[in-house]
Amino acid sequence: MTSASLVRGWCPDLFAPMAAKDGLLVRIRPPLGRLTAAQLHVVAEMAESGGNGVIELTNRANLQLRGFSPSSVSAARERAVKSGLTLADEAAERRSALIVSPLAGLDPECAADTLVCAQALRKTVAEAVDLAVLPGKFGFAVDGGGYFPTGLLAGDIVLRARNDGWAVCCGHATTEPASVMNAVGAAVRVARMVALRHPDRARPARIPETGLSLLEEAGLVACSLRVEAVRRPPTVGRLPEGTLGLAVPFGRMHVATLRTLADHLARCDDAVLRLTPWRSVVLAGPSLPGGTMLIDDPTDPRLRVQACTGPGGCARAQVDVAQDALALAMDVPRGRTLHVSGCPKGCAHPGRADVTLCAQSGGYDVIPDGRAGDMPWRSGVGREEIVALLRRLWKERPDVTGERRDA
Numbered sequence: 078m079t080s081a082s083l084v085r086g087w088c089p090d091l092f093a094p095m096a097a098k099d100g101l102l103v104r105i106r107p108p109l110g111r112l113t114a115a116q117l118h119v120v121a122e123m124a125e126s127g128g129n130g131v132i133e134l135t136n137r138a139n140l141q142l143r144g145f146s147p148s149s150v151s152a153a154r155e156r157a158v159k160s161g162l163t164l165a166d167e168a169a170e171r172r173s174a175l176i177v178s179p180l181a182g183l184d185p186e187c188a189a190d191t192l193v194c195a196q197a198l199r200k201t202v203a204e205a206v207d208l209a210v211l212p213g214k215f216g217f218a219v220d221g222g223g224y225f226p227t228g229l230l231a232g233d234i235v236l237r238a239r240n241d242g243w244a245v246c247c248g249h250a251t252t253e254p255a256s257v258m259n260a261v262g263a264a265v266r267v268a269r270m271v272a273l274r275h276p277d278r279a280r281p282a283r284i285p286e287t288g289l290s291l292l293e294e295a296g297l298v299a300c301s302l303r304v305e306a307v308r309r310p311p312t313v314g315r316l317p318e319g320t321l322g323l324a325v326p327f328g329r330m331h332v333a334t335l336r337t338l339a340d341h342l343a344r345c346d347d348a349v350l351r352l353t354p355w356r357s358v359v360l361a362g363p364s365l366p367g368g369t370m371l372i373d374d375p376t377d378p379r380l381r382v383q384a385c386t387g388p389g390g391c392a393r394a395q396v397d398v399a400q401d402a403l404a405l406a407m408d409v410p411r412g413r414t415l416h417v418s419g420c421p422k423g424c425a426h427p428g429r430a431d432v433t434l435c436a437q438s439g440g441y442d443v444i445p446d447g448r449a450g451d452m453p454w455r456s457g458v459g460r461e462e463i464v465a466l467l468r469r470l471w472k473e474r475p476d477v478t479g480e481r482r483d484a
């Protein structure tokens with residue numbers, strides 16, 4: 078374990094786990110967000126033998142495993158490297174954070190060279206040792222569009238498909254389209270500019286105004302990027318080309334569910350599970366594996382609520398927010414979102430929700446159309462009053478759409 082370990086604000090991985098109430102927490106970044114059936118079995122075994130058996134889907138298309146000890150993390154890391162789930166080099170692994178259009182290679186509307194672009198970027202970044210000083214949470218995205226339209230994938234540097242090539246997008250700025258390899262080279266040059274700005278270490282995703290100057294310092298001709306709200310299509314249920322989107326409540330599952338997915342995957346023609354940055358997965362199989370917690374109905378009310386791990390996994394959690402969120406799910410109208418957070422940090426949903434309930438010692442803070450840390454509209458609301466208050470809010474705010482683009 079390195080000196081960076083156990084530091085909050087760091088993106089935890091198998092080299093630098095994060096301490097939580099239920100043990101050490103690690104994340105696995107499967108290459109291009111894809112796993113084979115064999116790799117899923119390895120993850121299930123790691124979670125069961127080294128952790129507490131809980132596997133979470135993250136909004137960076139990673140897998141998060143909980144309940145590890147320092148020795149079980151070391152064993153899991155060795156297995157992950159052998160299985161091709163993690164790079165052997167710690168720094169290269171960390172800078173290879175990359176989100177790729179989940180349907181690349183299947184969706185005919187997604188740019189045909191999306192996977193070529195992603196593979197080239199991953200390889201080039203892994204070899205660029207001078208990028209070791211990038212900020213800890215720095216990440217790339219390769220956005221090929223299609224069913225999931227361009228503009229949905231978030232990252233500090235995003236390679237975005239255009240009709241005539243790939244544009245490099247950084248914060249609120251973009252380049253003109255170029256060939257795949259030229260765009261990959263340009264993206265890495267921009268990343269170098271971010272690294273050079275050390276010690277500021279400002280991420281363009283956090284300070285999008287820096288994008289234009291970063292692109293220009295990298296020697297690129299850049300202009301402002303028109304920021305548009307992009308509506309996300311359903312991620313669960315029937316998706317293009319016979320694929321199936323699946324979710325689990327709060328993105329949290331047990332090893333049994335992961336093994337069911339692995340067994341099902343082994344029977345599919347396209348034997349790869351794709352992780353999305355919306356806490357769901359995509360497989361090419363025609364039907365849902367039975368007897369699991371998997372959700373395949375896009376109208377399932379559990380998809381309208383978000384909640385963090387709660388007191389079982391976090392010392393800051395005041396109440397079992399997942400239980401409260403499930404109890405309230407049936408009352409959330411279609412198209413609306415409810416986030417029930419254990420504290421103002423809002424881990425489960427950093428963006429805005431139609432309504433956010435934030436647990437405090439005297440009850441819930443109620444925040445309409447905001448984030449967990451925002452100024453509440455009502456404070457200290459007890460559980461018994463919440464249902465009536467929420468019904469009033471849904472009625473009074475029919476204009477709120479519930480589908481948002483927040484990262």
Ligand code: SF4
Nearest residue numbers: 385391419420423424
């Ligand atoms: S939102 Fe707060 S209570 Fe919930 S997991 Fe994050 S830090 Fe813990």
